[in-house]
Amino acid sequence: MQEILTDCGAEDVLGLQIGGPSGTFISNQEFDRKLAFEDLATGGSFIVFNNSRNILDIAHNFTHFFAHESCGFCTPCRVGTSLLKKQLDKIVEGHGSAGDVVALEELCQLIKTHSHCGLGQTAANPVLTTLERYPELYQSQLKLISYEPGFDLDAALETARRMANRDDAGAHLAQIDVE
Amino acid sequence: MNKTITIDGNAIPFEDGQTIMEAATAAGVYIPHLCHHPEYTPHGSCKLCTVRVNGRVCSACTFPAAEGQDVLNNTKDLNDDRKLITQMLFVEGNHFCPSCEKTGNCQLQAVAYYLNMLDDHFPHFYAHREMDASHHEVMIDHNRCIFCTLCVRASQQKDGKDVFAISGRGINKHLIVNAQSGLLKDTDLEASDQAAHICPTGAILIKRTGYTVPIGERIYDHKQIDEVALAEESRPLSKEIDHG
């Protein structure tokens, strides 16, 4: 990897996506690895990210891509990639709490193991390969509470608030339970 | 000498050309399934019948049986995953059992009971799905469609028609009917067609036949789906519509 990066003049590298979105994300600690079927396989796709990039944004973007690309033939991929998108959105948008990363990984394994074709079997790779390397990044997104809803509670009252023409304290909800 | 595979350690005979599902069913071994029906070409999409064959994950309904196969079926790991896949189907559609005519006779529900599913685990999509009550005898409630394609296959393979198809992709996949208007009334579907009776859920129903069997006497009130499925599917292929 280092040889390729040097040859193409890549500097300040955060990590590489080898083999496209369904391939492997490697960190800048692994540049001694090799392009090979036995190590990092690729049909040619090789994406270089510099340190201005955000790992979670990368995984988030690829995960949305796969949810969109799923043909919908089998249950684990059709429903699973959309659930994965929701679960990752919840974490990335800061609504995650204890257990949400575990739930994310459980979902990834289910999609990977049970999907019918290569798309589903690899659709969770962006999350799995980044989660393996940067678990603390995912964990740091979580709130230190036992549970937070995955949808915006106060926004869910917006229509009723508007129609009743109310804006008093009782017409709003906090996203998490405050003492 | 008979050829055999093993399923959960038991020797199961098979004939060349049989799938693992067919061999298992003939030997009285239940493998959970929704999109599979012995009278139609296997589809392999619901993934409920996922088994491990010599360690590899396979759909039992499409995978050919072969000598040397050591199959894991009724294991905690597989049943846990099957439960999660069933929960995916429940949150994807809108399955409000108390308001569905099929309740008690529904295979989706019965598989969930068999897997001891007590909740839906995942967040609900609450997808907006339509109903088509245009046909005078048959209705479609898209809220309950799980895309098993049994109606598609039954219409083509048994009824010699082409009433149903799946359109769209990903989470927006949906069942369509073969009419310019998109309405069931403008197709050549008749209530006596196999396609009108094959739905494992309450997505395709015959009108004016609901709630005729009292609670306690419905198919899955006391019998589990393994017993019901084996009794129906291990006998020689029937020519008649056996339930609806």
Place this chain on the structure above:
Amino acid sequence: MAKIRIATTSLAGCFGCHMSFLDLDERLVALADLVEFDRSPITDIEHCTNCDIGLIEGGVCNSENVHTLREFRKNCKILVAVGACAINGGLPAMRNFIPLEECLSEAYLDGLGVENPQIPSDPELPLLLDKVRPIHEVVKIDYFLPGCPPSADVFWAFLTDLLEGREPSLSYELVHYD
């Protein structure tokens, strides 16, 4: 030995689950030796104190449901979703496919027989959420008792398992969604 404290409530539900609980009939007498009721329609106590078990019927359809659910979560060691509505929103969630604006207009502005059309706006009234949600999407839930309603036998099996220190489990005959 101190009695186990149980609180119960109905959110967006029909109280059918509570009625089914009362179907325990004479077993209620045996239960009363082991448990006492905290906040519940059975006691008319309005707020939870520290409880061992909270039984929640119904889904979450408005802001008051959210507050009640949070009070239960804060005060109950074990929180249980009871019945179809608590588990998947149930029949009230069938309004999720009609925009809330249309629901409110039909009921209070331009529906048949509406007189003096106006949307109720008293601050005492809870506002409706745009969708009815299962309770596990709002707080963490420990156990689920499916059924519409769960039969008295389900409550009995679940509570006796818990009281006797077993992991609760429901046999095939006790699991139903209708």
